[in-house]
Amino acid sequence: MTKNNSIAEELFRRTAAYAPGMNFEGADKPTTEKPWAKWLEAELGFRNHWYPTEASRNIPDNGHKMIKLLGEDILFLRRAGQLYAIEDRCCHRGTRFSIRPICYTDDTITCWHHAFTFNLDDGRIRTLLNDQNSSLIGRKGIKAYPVREEKGIIFTFVGDIEPPPLEADVPVGFFDEDTAVCVADPYVVHSNWRLGSEGGYDPGHHFIHNWSKFSINARIAMTFGWTSTQESLLKTCHYETSGTGPSGFTRVASETSMSVDATIPGRNGSPSKKVVLPIAGGQTQSEIEMFGAMDFATKVGAWLPCALTVDPWPFPGIIHNEYYVPRDANSHYYFQCGWTKVDNEETADEWTNGQLGQVRWKIPVAEDFTVQDAEAREGIEKFYANEDGWKQEQIAAFDIELLMWRVFAGENCRGIQQADHTRGLFKR
Amino acid sequence: MTKNNSIAEELFRRTAAYAPGMNFEGADKPTTEKPWAKWLEAELGFRNHWYPTEASRNIPDNGHKMIKLLGEDILFLRRAGQLYAIEDRCCHRGTRFSIRPICYTDDTITCWHHAFTFNLDDGRIRTLLNDQNSSLIGRKGIKAYPVREEKGIIFTFVGDIEPPPLEADVPVGFFDEDTAVCVADPYVVHSNWRLGSEGGYDPGHHFIHNWSKFSINARIAMTFGWTSTQESLLKTCHYETSGTGPSGFTRVASETSMSVDATIPGRNGSPSKKVVLPIAGGQTQSEIEMFGAMDFATKVGAWLPCALTVDPWPFPGIIHNEYYVPRDANSHYYFQCGWTKVDNEETADEWTNGQLGQVRWKIPVAEDFTVQDAEAREGIEKFYANEDGWKQEQIAAFDIELLMWRVFAGENCRGIQQADHTRGLFKR
């Protein structure tokens, strides 16, 4: 039930008035409350979604790890091969289980403080070891989080509703049988998750990658950023929503214009200066032409709740997929993985666990190219966190794609995380 | 003028409705404001009480130390053998004396900033060295705190009223002529003091001591926590208030039931599992029986403002005494001492200053057994400080003893410390 261009057109119509220079005949008049009001509320993330959380390998059998998602402290444990995710807070007096997790049986956890014992799967109180007839048994409990593991990734559902299929929250292609996935260890970036979500597909941000070692070494001048015209934008950008597949958009980048030089005009009669991108500046004319001749036709996709795909990247045949998983108001986990198509188990294993995924995706991208992205998000965090940035920002024409995504994401998400959720005030 | 059981019965009646499974015919109906409302106010401690503050040995002659009690910065000094405690804040412009304490005479302190000179005993301005006719002299001043030293402990009175005798705020027996006291250096625990006060006698917390090296090495399985029935509770728990002696309770532990095993029921037809305490799990049946045969008959006492006694502990003939002295909203000093009876000065000295107190009390208890207690308090601090824990906690049956103490302590204390007191807004 995809509704491609019509969604993009509607989003364009609703946001054009806010992007200087985007003149659109039928554009909505600007209003006091911006059309992306829900995005502004979503400081702590979108509730009722699945989130990639950790590489499966990092929680081995009998292991455990406390991870904060959308402000909620969650304890992940694997017992008898089964993965569980529970609220890291005893319902009795708030003791953190993760300080000393005790599992007397493979499907229970006993609080090390007062011996309350809980089911790992649904969080209900199984028994009190010091009061085995307590009326609390079976009635009270902690929150248990639905988890699912696919292709070496732990996904967690944070919300109160009956979880929809994981497939609705992960970009298309991930579940294909012949897709192999290499997973990097997630790390914490000190900015709100929305700055990550916007920054990943931001058409104007490519300039930062002129300082990525990958671009420098591969001699790829990264442009000053793209600016789409109204026509090219509606031609290249396809939004979709669907009951079972992910909601988001794909942008076919080859349609947008790029340039390796620009001009800084002079003033008061002094001459203008032609500026060449630093990487291109060091190259011969034939090198530049050769690069221009390559047609990457890279497609970028942004998907609810917080995913990005770049197809292909960094080399043909590889898809880069990253997520900006909300941790708290001022930080998110940068979760990155690389996909490739494989036709046998041996190659799949080489990609996922061996050196193939390392040299073709993880080392050039997760350990190199995207470091600049994380730095850029941290470089604007202060503005948005402390300086009223959501109101003070000065939108440029190319930012209309951000505005469209803000409206779309805020209106198609399944809920907004509230501060109360982070204090444990949710349905158990 | 002790009123034993009648107080306990009244407390039981007023709190039974909040402890699931405690069915008591004449119990009060639950109310919107809990009967322990005053306990909830006492984040910064109880005002107008004496508090143990430091080992006397740690403030030697001509020495000084700044210590924060109930949020108030207090400077302790000893001059010509006399101990003084004064507000660490010049009344002129707030300079901290402790940065450079200058005592030109044995009974004055001169502020290093503008030479205001104060009496050490009552805090009045004695003179201004640069304005010896100032009208401020004798009229204005800083707060001076009553102090008293007993058995190597400095006690400080924090409040505004005429101090009652120290004896009213220290557990019975401490002042006995044949009681010798070994004092450990107090240390800061990062939790509110009330979590300490509740945790010390909490009948359900013993489980944590299965991971204390003392219990492990002494092979004492510490139970899963006790649960008192209504009958046993009223039989073993004796509350008292008195004009001259301390207010609080004593619980005779031998009357409560203990067990080294418990059962985790199975689900959906799978079998139940019998769980044995880890320490007991490694012991032979005869060892377990031998331990069960020992009758410790340990008495636990909780006393205003924030004291605990365990008699005997860790060995017969020794009383463990500890205090949770409020420091600020999120931390308290853990002040511990061990008592024993002595019949001559030499033994007293061996206990207090020599190795006897070290090996019989300080090393096994203050340096070992109670480390788990401090850890447990810090493990629930976040819940009570940030997650609305005082409202969200899920009381169990055995917690009724905490509720009774909360009501008793809140209603029998001499006052509640306010935030204004910590900023110096008190009677001087």
Place this chain on the structure above:
Amino acid sequence: MTKNNSIAEELFRRTAAYAPGMNFEGADKPTTEKPWAKWLEAELGFRNHWYPTEASRNIPDNGHKMIKLLGEDILFLRRAGQLYAIEDRCCHRGTRFSIRPICYTDDTITCWHHAFTFNLDDGRIRTLLNDQNSSLIGRKGIKAYPVREEKGIIFTFVGDIEPPPLEADVPVGFFDEDTAVCVADPYVVHSNWRLGSEGGYDPGHHFIHNWSKFSINARIAMTFGWTSTQESLLKTCHYETSGTGPSGFTRVASETSMSVDATIPGRNGSPSKKVVLPIAGGQTQSEIEMFGAMDFATKVGAWLPCALTVDPWPFPGIIHNEYYVPRDANSHYYFQCGWTKVDNEETADEWTNGQLGQVRWKIPVAEDFTVQDAEAREGIEKFYANEDGWKQEQIAAFDIELLMWRVFAGENCRGIQQADHTRGLFKR
């Protein structure tokens, strides 16, 4: 247009009621709102003034430095020899330029994030490298700060009005052709700037310098602080305001009384004790007399927005000049320089860049004597920041000079910095 004594008399009349012991026939009655209300508002500094910011040498050609003034993040750069100061926050999305400042031309800066390019001199958008026809060009921009360099010091104007001449904000004599200036590197002191401004000329604070190595080694007993009588104060203290010169006051110190000893009265029949200043205490009578015979006739001046001069100090022929430059609510830069008169360029260079300024001013003063001043400000910061000190302070007679300055400074400044300014909400 100087109005000397009349201003001082008016200030005295308005503040006398608040200084105990200052009885003045025509004094104004005390009011609920203190006459120095504007001083109390000026937590973040006085707006629309020039501030010394850095030694010129510390921002060399092609160099840059981010400095926070009055809560505003400012990027200083020197390009082609020209110094610029701009808001360190891109108007687009708040990116900090200082993370990677890129100047493709000598008079522009290009944001490393989205390639917005700004004039360095007026902050307007010169172009967008990725959208060279953007309607934002020339219309929008960042704040550019007027800067001026004199005698090796960078001065910055923080405000919105047309800047008055720098001469109006710098003490008299600085601009004299034969004045050479030695500049110390400014450093951060962790107190509000007003505590610095008050502390510098505070007649009661000299006591602290008995612990300065300079005083100890030079054997200068620093007194217990001065207390001016009403008569001496009005005789020695001259206030001035002027359209073109600086506004402030000069106090001729030689008129005030000093003493190297004082008496602490005894109590209850015990004897009084004569206290001698510690430095004087170690000296022979003839040494003390010799020191008393020296007539320094030191003049102290305090000038808007936040300057102090001490003439001479630390030796005849040298003027010490310091500033307490607001950084944020809880810290300021301590900016110090030393002046001397020179009659040729070689001596000027020796003073400014060679060893002459080092041994005659910088080492004894900025690296030694004033360390106690910075310590004193930090010693009262907690009182004024957290303990309601502006209301709780207990004014003494000698503090009337502080009160007079508070009234004068608050009423003669050009504006008060607001919290909104620190978030970028100012005229651009």
